[in-house]
Amino acid sequence: MKTIQIKNFHIPTFLLESLQLESEINETEKLIAHLSAKMTRLKEEAQMLDIINETIKQFQLIVPKAYPEINDNTVVKEMLEELHIANFESFDELMELMAEILFRIYFSEGEDKVFDAKYADYFDRKNCQALAANGIFITEKWMGQLVRCLNAKDANEDMILHNLTPEWLWPRCFRMLLELYKLTQESINNKQNGKTTSN
Numbered sequence: 001m002k003t004i005q006i007k008n009f010h011i012p013t014f015l016l017e018s019l020q021l022e023s024e025i026n027e028t029e030k031l032i033a034h035l036s037a038k039m040t041r042l043k044e045e046a047q048m049l050d051i052i053n054e055t056i057k058q059f060q061l062i063v064p065k066a067y068p069e070i071n072d073n074t075v076v077k078e079m080l081e082e083l084h085i086a087n088f089e090s091f092d093e094l095m096e097l098m099a100e101i102l103f104r105i106y107f108s109e110g111e112d113k114v115f116d117a118k119y120a121d122y123f124d125r126k127n128c129q130a131l132a133a134n135g136i137f138i139t140e141k142w143m144g145q146l147v148r149c150l151n152a153k154d155a156n157e158d159m160i161l162h163n164l165t166p167e168w169l170w171p172r173c174f175r176m177l178l179e180l181y182k183l184t185q186e187s188i189n190n191k192q193n194g195k196t197t198s199n
Contacts, residue, residue, distance in 0.1 A: 051151055052094055056083045058150040059098060062179035067105050073117040076104045095143040102138060106172045107131070136168050149180055153187035 060080055063070070070076045079101050088094045107114040112131060116122035131137065145161045158181055165173065 048091070051147070052088055052091070053084075055094060055098075055147050055150045058153075058183060059083065062150075062176060062183060063101070063105075066176035066179045070105060073105065073108055075115070075117060075120045076101055076108070078120075079104070091144070091147065092140075095140065095147060098146070099138040099143050102173070102176075134168075135166070138169070139164075139166075142166075142169075146180075150183075153184045155181075155184050155188075158184055 060083060063080055070080070079097070083097070083101075086094075086097065088097075104115045104117075107127075108117045112127055114124050114128045114131065142161070142164050145157070145164050149157045149161050158177070161180070162177065165177070
């Protein structure tokens with residue numbers, strides 16, 4: 001009986017190389033997708049930081065102009081001055097602190113006193129709860145719009161904030177809204193001057 005020899009068939013080198021290349025391409029595509037997602041995330045974080053920085057800058061600018069009495073409110077003055085060194089991880093954190101600063105300005109004296117101008121730890125929970133029960137609190141929506149206004153410096157955005165402002169807040173924030181409108185007017189003038197000089 002004749003013995004049959006089984007030949008060893010080898011995968012041709014070019015086929016091995018093409019399989020290896022295909023594998024490398026797949027890995028590269030995964031890496032590119034990962035890097036692309038990371039770049040998008042970094043761009044979003046950079047944009048967020050830019051908006052946070054601009055918000056802080058403009059807030060620090062308009063609040064002392066609107067409320068010169070904060071010179072006697074050492075707690076608010078210090079909080080306002082230290083805003084730019086706080087490490088905010090989100091807009092919510094920034095808006096929460098800005099709302100607290102405004103609330104400290106509005107409710108640091110009188111019968112509705114919740115905070116104290118000299119003592120940061122003072123907090124009248126009972127008064128705060130009574131105010132909240134009467135609808136006296138700063139909403140996240142209002143604060144979010146204030147942030148947009150501080151960044152956009154646009155009359156349409158200011159009008160949205162105007163329309164969102166509850167009745168109780170009007171007499172308290174009116175001077176700040178005026179400063180915000182001045183900021184918008186300065187921005188409009190700068191844009192017009194920019195157009196004039198570029199012609």
